[in-house]
Amino acid sequence: MEGIYRVIIQRRIRRFKKRSIALNLLKKMVNCARLAPLARNLQTIEYIIVNNKELCSQFFSYLKGAAYISPQGDLPLDKRPVAYIAILVDMKKADQKYFAYDVGAAVENILLFAWSKDIGSCWMHSIERENIAFLLKVPSHIRVDSIISLGYKDEKPQIEKFIDSPKYWKDNFRVLHVSKRSLEEIIHYNYYRNISRR
Numbered sequence: 092m093e094g095i096y097r098v099i100i101q102r103r104i105r106r107f108k109k110r111s112i113a114l115n116l117l118k119k120m121v122n123c124a125r126l127a128p129l130a131r132n133l134q135t136i137e138y139i140i141v142n143n144k145e146l147c148s149q150f151f152s153y154l155k156g157a158a159y160i161s162p163q164g165d166l167p168l169d170k171r172p173v174a175y176i177a178i179l180v181d182m183k184k185a186d187q188k189y190f191a192y193d194v195g196a197a198v199e200n201i202l203l204f205a206w207s208k209d210i211g212s213c214w215m216h217s218i219e220r221e222n223i224a225f226l227l228k229v230p231s232h233i234r235v236d237s238i239i240s241l242g243y244k245d246e247k248p249q250i251e252k253f254i255d256s257p258k259y260w261k262d263n264f265r266v267l268h269v270s271k272r273s274l275e276e277i278i279h280y281n282y283y284r285n286i287s288r289r
């Protein structure tokens with residue numbers, strides 16, 4: 092596999108190396124987000140790069156990570172993200188109907204560019220918004236929408252065929268397994284057709 096296809100197929104991780112990420116790379120991630128598609132091109136998203144060690148460790152307690160595999164999958168200190176990007180939306184200017192799509196497009200650009208540089212990421216939406224806003228001095232009209240956890244890859248998760256549960260799991264060797272519906276199950280050609288097994 093090569094190029095962007097490989098990046099998209101392989102991107103997934105929940106455990107990181109301790110190695111720090113150069114600020115220049117973090118800035119490039121934000122630049123990728125900045126250029127994502129935006130409904131009405133409203134320009135309502137801003138970003139905070141968090142790479143200060145003390146802030147990062149405090150930050151971690153405000154995120155609910157990997158709920159399906161807790162406590163088994165809880166991260167020891169040396170496997171935690173080494174940086175974060177907070178995705179902020181100016182709610183005075185945002186279009187209520189579309190801002191979540193805008194965030195989605197911006198976040199995906201970050202995740203994919205990061206992976207192309209060997210950096211894994213996790214999109215966090217179950218977060219303690221008020222605590223994070225206080226910690227990062229974010230004014231009240233700015234919504235802390237999502238947090239992207241970042242760190243160099245330290246695992247190789249496997250894709251499994253989705254049967255009936257969305258839950259990811261870790262096996263006895265601590266390998267993370269994530270299930271997805273197969274291409275055959277979700278693809279239609281020209282017309283919607285009923286496929287017996289969904």
Ligand SMILES: Cc1cc2nc3c(=O)[nH]c(=O)nc-3n(C[C@H](O)[C@H](O)[C@H](O)COP(=O)(O)O)c2cc1C
Pocket residue numbers: 102103104155156157158213214215216217218259269
């Ligand atoms: C909108 C959104 C919110 C998410 N919020 C969280 C979160 O709060 N905590 C977490 O551990 N993972 C979160 N995730 C990551 C998903 O759990 C993960 O993408 C999913 O399990 C599929 O795994 P994969 O990304 O490895 O394919 C979120 C993903 C999306 C798209």
